[in-house]
Amino acid sequence: MKQTKKIPVAITALLLLVFSLAAGCDSGDYTRSGAGIETHKLVLLHTNDHHGTLMPTTTDDPALGGVAQRATFIKNVRAENDHVLLVDAGDINTGTPLSNMNSAEPDINAYNLMGYDMAVFGNHEFDKPLSTLEDQIALANFPFFSSNIKMSGGGFLGGRQYLIKDYGGFKVGIIGLTTLRSKLIARPDPSLTFINEIQAAQDAVAELQAAGVPLIIAVTHMGIIKETPDFITSYELAAAVPGIDIIVDGHSHSRFSHPDQVGKTYIVERFARENYKHSVTLNFEKNPAYKVIFDGDLDTESLIRQITLRVPGAELVPGSTLLFLDEIQSCPRARTALKFLTQDGRFDVIASGSLLGINYKEVPSYPVGYVEHLVMHSLDFEEFLWASGVSPGSVGDIREYFEKKRAVPAAMHERMMELFKEYIVVGGMPSAVDVFTATHDFAETFRIQKAILADYTDDIAKYAEGAEKAKARACFLSIPRHLSKDYKKFQYSIVERGGTARRFGGSLMWLYDAGVIAFCHNLSIPELPFEGNARSDAFKVYMCDTGLLMAMLEEGSQQDVIDGNLGIYKGAIYENIIADIFHKAGRKLYYFEQNGKLEIDFFIRRDKTATAVEVKSADNTKSKSMDAVIARYGVKRGIRLSTKNVGGTEVVDSFPLYMAMFIAEAKA
Numbered sequence: 001m002k003q004t005k006k007i008p009v010a011i012t013a014l015l016l017l018v019f020s021l022a023a024g025c026d027s028g029d030y031t032r033s034g035a036g037i038e039t040h041k042l043v044l045l046h047t048n049d050h051h052g053t054l055m056p057t058t059t060d061d062p063a064l065g066g067v068a069q070r071a072t073f074i075k076n077v078r079a080e081n082d083h084v085l086l087v088d089a090g091d092i093n094t095g096t097p098l099s100n101m102n103s104a105e106p107d108i109n110a111y112n113l114m115g116y117d118m119a120v121f122g123n124h125e126f127d128k129p130l131s132t133l134e135d136q137i138a139l140a141n142f143p144f145f146s147s148n149i150k151m152s153g154g155g156f157l158g159g160r161q162y163l164i165k166d167y168g169g170f171k172v173g174i175i176g177l178t179t180l181r182s183k184l185i186a187r188p189d190p191s192l193t194f195i196n197e198i199q200a201a202q203d204a205v206a207e208l209q210a211a212g213v214p215l216i217i218a219v220t221h222m223g224i225i226k227e228t229p230d231f232i233t234s235y236e237l238a239a240a241v242p243g244i245d246i247i248v249d250g251h252s253h254s255r256f257s258h259p260d261q262v263g264k265t266y267i268v269e270r271f272a273r274e275n276y277k278h279s280v281t282l283n284f285e286k287n288p289a290y291k292v293i294f295d296g297d298l299d300t301e302s303l304i305r306q307i308t309l310r311v312p313g314a315e316l317v318p319g320s321t322l323l324f325l326d327e328i329q330s331c332p333r334a335r336t337a338l339k340f341l342t343q344d345g346r347f348d349v350i351a352s353g354s355l356l357g358i359n360y361k362e363v364p365s366y367p368v369g370y371v372e373h374l375v376m377h378s379l380d381f382e383e384f385l386w387a388s389g390v391s392p393g394s395v396g397d398i399r400e401y402f403e404k405k406r407a408v409p410a411a412m413h414e415r416m417m418e419l420f421k422e423y424i425v426v427g428g429m430p431s432a433v434d435v436f437t438a439t440h441d442f443a444e445t446f447r448i449q450k451a452i453l454a455d456y457t458d459d460i461a462k463y464a465e466g467a468e469k470a471k472a473r474a475c476f477l478s479i480p481r482h483l484s485k486d487y488k489k490f491q492y493s494i495v496e497r498g499g500t501a502r503r504f505g506g507s508l509m510w511l512y513d514a515g516v517i518a519f520c521h522n523l524s525i526p527e528l529p530f531e532g533n534a535r536s537d538a539f540k541v542y543m544c545d546t547g548l549l550m551a552m553l554e555e556g557s558q559q560d561v562i563d564g565n566l567g568i569y570k571g572a573i574y575e576n577i578i579a580d581i582f583h584k585a586g587r588k589l590y591y592f593e594q595n596g597k598l599e600i601d602f603f604i605r606r607d608k609t610a611t612a613v614e615v616k617s618a619d620n621t622k623s624k625s626m627d628a629v630i631a632r633y634g635v636k637r638g639i640r641l642s643t644k645n646v647g648g649t650e651v652v653d654s655f656p657l658y659m660a661m662f663i664a665e666a667k668a
Contacts, residue, residue, distance in 0.1 A: 048250030052099025090122025090221030223252030427547015
């Protein structure tokens with residue numbers, strides 16, 4: 001079975017990864033296990049950042065670490081498995097006197113004895129003269145290379161661009177990539193040329209795919225931390241090169257408790273495997289040639305002929321096949337075809353893509369009324385709790401206190417507030433959550449978030465048209481400044497002095513269509529229906545992921561949130577997290593403000609009633625605005641969210657901030 005999940009793995013100890021492979025399947029064709037296809041089992045063992053650690057690293061009994069213990073583990077795994085792939089993700093050199101004084105000769109010999117299949121160069125392989133590295137390459141009984149480093153004569157350092165291994169008829173391609181940062185943090189020979197990691201990967205993957213290799217592994221020394229703006233992480237590599245199936249990474253010394261899957265594709269393909277006998281995947285970015293399938297007639301019979309002609313092994317069996325159109329934004333005519341596929345009804349169809357809201361001009365005809373839309377947000381708070389090890393049963397216990405309006409036990413309340421603050425800082429971006437739950441390192445998580453923000457600005461540059469690029473970027477960067485003010489209505493003059501809706505309105509809508517921001521509209525009067533009373537010219541703007549808002553602030557702000565030291569800006573952050581929670585639950589956002597004197601943070605429809613919601617970041621939960629809106633405007637229900645436990649009056653319920661997840665999903 002061809003695995004299309006991408007797994008950046010950075011770990012300082014030996015990791016065993018086992019997966020099954022189905023021979024003869026193209027990347028676009030999946031069948032459920034047990035359907036008569038031949039399967040192959042491959043065990044992937046990998047290490048990284050050895051740094052001359054020949055001897056045990058602890059004084060425990062028995063001592064831990066060192067190549068002797070590693071060799072024993074490898075020997076035992078090989079004794080139990082027919083097919084084992086053993087790789088190293090770089091930095092064999094530099095770290096201990098024994099290794100340093102002997103130019104890693106003992107380490108290379110140890111790797112030879114352990115039977116490594118390949119290793120990639122890390123930046124520390126360039127600490128000594130090139131002749132030393134060339135001696136190490138000659139000493140190694142395994143391929144020791146990088147796919148993105150060339151010598152003066154034009155050949156690849158290490159003598160190859162990639163490696164192909166054959167396991168009982170199933171081929172696995174392996175490429176190696178070394179961070180370009182090596183040129184700055186090490187001393188590579190001037191005769192060497194370092195190629196951009198993404199470009200080198202695309203070239204090598206194209207060669208391997210042309211050779212019919214169905215599974216491609218990238219062994220990289222790149223890391224997951226965005227060290228500089230131009231630094232490419234393994235996460236960015238995974239997103240940029242769909243042809244890579246697994247990434248084994250080194251350099252940042254990050255320990256993952258489990259592999260990290262990158263991309264929505266994995267979720268849909270897992271759903272397909274578990275619910276359909278057959279599935280066919282057309283990824284228009286990974287395989288641009290698939291676009292021609294939709295160049296002609298779009299009736300189902302024509303599409304069936306084209307798909308079976310162009311996708312090897314594709315089985316389109318009525319009633320038992322899922323057709324998955326991935327990265328559909330790259331093929332506008334495929335979006336038009338959804339109408340005809342739905343009318344035909346023989347196959348279930350899922351289409352997915354990124355930034356689908358911004359390329360509407362390119363679609364010839366929208367399948368209005370024939371497509372059910374689902375938006376995949378970043379993780380909500382409940383999902384963050386699951387990722388943090390909180391069981392669904394424990395979440396259910398908290399829900400019961402909410403429903404019965406009973407105080408949560410003190411210890412449980414304190415722990416939930418701790419987790420809620422962590423969610424504010426980390427947010428819900430899967431890569432940020434994975435790194436934090438694995439390391440609990442706010443600084444490392446901050447760097448991941450910075451990389452995501454850099455991707456946002458890259459997407460603005462890539463997809464926004466003409467003058468919109470600069471204007472959309474200016475609006476995006478102004479969000480923290482807007483939220484820092486007591487009067488949080490979006491003001492175009494904060495984006496740029498003299499700025500107007502005419503100049504920046506379209507740019508702001510671009511960010512909304514891209515799923516970056518959420519609007520919260522002011523109500524002319526706090527009554528139902530909200531949409532009828534919403535003002536189009538008065539609104540607040542919130543980030544759709546509060547962790548990314550935190551990352552737009554300076555480093556150190558994260559710890560300030562945990563410690564409660566952010567002062568007045570804490571209120572803006574707490575407002576954003578509640579907006580984030582409501583938005584992810586599918587609620588439109590509204591607030592009520594009058595003459596700058598009375599403001600209610602949010603209004604929601606709850607139990608068929610217009611309900612005022614106030615968010616308090618301080619211990620003082622008294623609110624003149626809540627009292628005034630009840631007295632003057634006939635509002636019958638209120639909710640106050642704060643750090644305090646459950647309480648309230650007959651009219652105003654008080655809940656801890658973390659219970660916003662239950663309020664968001666409550667009956668309208």
